[in-house]
Amino acid sequence: MSDPGHGGESLLFLTDEQLRKGIEAMFFAYRGFTADPDRILENLDYGRAHHRAMHFIHRSPGTTVNNLLNILGVTKQSLNRVLRTLIDDGLVESRIGKVDKRERHLFLTERGAELERQLSDAQRARMRAAYRAAGPQAVQGFRTVLESMMDPELKRQYLTLKEGGA
Amino acid sequence: MSDPGHGGESLLFLTDEQLRKGIEAMFFAYRGFTADPDRILENLDYGRAHHRAMHFIHRSPGTTVNNLLNILGVTKQSLNRVLRTLIDDGLVESRIGKVDKRERHLFLTERGAELERQLSDAQRARMRAAYRAAGPQAVQGFRTVLESMMDPELKRQYLTLKEGGA
């Protein structure tokens, strides 16, 4: 309610019907959101989990396994399976930490970066089209609502990623 | 910026950086979106797939299996596994069609409706909080962008659901 001068009328957007529409919009939109990368991945031997790992490694090069674990919200066994295939296939490089040698710092290799680019290009293209169709103000609202929907802990992580560089 | 006369400045929202933020916002927000129903379901012997089926049966009582198949975008074998347990457990009722006896019309039973209500109450509560925090205008933008992100076919289905009653 950025505009407080509308009386009771401004609460119409909180009806169960409006909320249900929002829920279904999330459901259908998420399908579109993942459709393009999924199409690329199904030819290769990778899945959505590989895409997510590569995305965040690209985003924060040198991130540790534990870091990635927290961001992705899966168990280390689950992540490890994905990570191992990426490392074995030469898409990700794991370097032993210099200050703390127990840690592994993750980087995309040349080939890894190329696949990541291919995937995120596809995803960004759809995002760009949606943003363009909706306009800047809608995009602002889109992000505001999404941020409000996040769990506090996840939101914290999202905001940290948002600012903090590599 | 409801005013379109801002020159090149109004395109800043289409930078790769802005798009990446939108992508990550979708990722983190979707986790929040499903978190509450998931928590309820993990105690019972059901999963997200059961929730989705119940949601759309609740939303369109009497819908056929084929209809549901199209909306959910899974194979009939996959849906059948879920549907069978719901029918066996007495949460969903399957009635043979009157005009076309090959069709099965799906309805929630009393108990099914109760669980559905419990799940959607949880999901709506989060949605309501997010909507309230973001305000009506942001909600409008949120929905606009999500609709633009959908595949055309899915968007058609979403809009049909949106208007068409039971």
Next chain:
DNA sequence: CTTGGAAAGTCAACAAGGCTGACGTAAATT
């Protein structure tokens, strides 16, 4: 220096929920 515990990796087993392919049955359509 020893020891406790954190970080990382690995093995095994399992479950949910996708998928394909094949087959059966009943009903509608041609």
Next chain:
DNA sequence: AATTTACGTCAGCCTTGTTGACTTTCCAAG
């Protein structure tokens, strides 16, 4: 009568999540 459609089901596979148990490596505190 033959074909198509709607639905159900069996069997088997894959991805990606889970627990639990165990090892290795290494930092840091006693």
